[in-house]
Amino acid sequence: MVRDSLARRHTGEEDFRWRGEDITRLEGFSDAVFAFAVTLLVVSLEVPKTFEELLTTMRGFLAFAICFYLLLLVWYDHYKYFRRYGLNDTPTLWLNSALLFIMLMYVYPLKFLFTLLMSELFGFADTETIELSQFPLLMVIYGAGFVAVQVVFVIMYLRAYRLRADLELDALELSVTREETQGFLINVAVGLLSMAVAVLGGAATIAWAGYAYILLFPLQTINGRVMGSRRRRSKAAHTRMGLMMADHKTPDPSRLTRPLIGMTMTWCSEANTTNQAKGQGGGSVAGDGDLRRAGAGGATSARA
DSSP states (O other), X not given: OHHHHHXXXXXXXXXXXXXXXXXXXXXXXXXXXXXXXXXXXXXXXXXXXXXXXXXXXXXXXXXXXXXXXHHHHHHHHHHXXXXXXXXXXXXXXXXXXXXXXXHHHHHHHHHHHHHHHHHHHXXXXXXXXXXXXXXXXXXXXXXXXXXXXXXXXXHHHHHHHHTHHHHTOOHHHHHHHHHHHHHHHHHHHHHHHHHHHHHHHGGGGHHHHHXXXXXXXXXXXXHHHHHHHHHHHHHHHHHHHHHHHHHHHSOOHHHHXXXXXXXXXXXXXXXXXXXXXXXXXXXXXXXXXXXHHXXXXXXXXXXX
């Protein structure tokens, strides 16, 4: 399983410690649903019998590749969430079920829209599959599915943020959680903007409803760079604080040796002074002794 091999290969991210270690049954079931959704995207389940049928099948490969890539993005967001937080409680179960249900329903407008766009772009469309007046409704249906998927991810990340104390998220992990939540909110806003253009503008401005999704690229880039810059400044400040604390706890050795040298020199000076005083006192004592001995010798001579 791809999810299992990725979990064994990586132990976390640069700014995030992965708490989901083992692949749960919930994730296994989710992978099966994603695989079924990809199967629904397949151009044709039957092997072409003629060359014309093969060419017809080949025309849908580009649309299939785009739809497959979009589903892969959703799967990877799902994978990262469960690796980061490892939640497997009842609310997460219901949110995950809602996400899978929406994905299965989202596949049909996704495939129809991009197959239509690729056919119009390369001139593959032989018959009219949709009327011009129906394009706004198509964009609304597609936008509703897109927004619904993003809303579920927003709720899931808000729940993880609410459980930040239980999950023991640090400052950098909280920043990543906020960045992901903001990113999904940006997707919701862009999807709602596209739907609004389709509803209010009608068929005359339907192209702008599609162009609105181009805003995702600069907005997501700005969100990632701003939050990444904040995390880098936070890590730099934390590093400087750690160095200052280490310098405070480990003083300069010269600061310790200077008082000892001063104390040693003072002690030596006092010892020399004491010895000199004792030497002078000893000389005077010796002189008095000589005088007493001399006096005693004179008295002995007088008696004799």
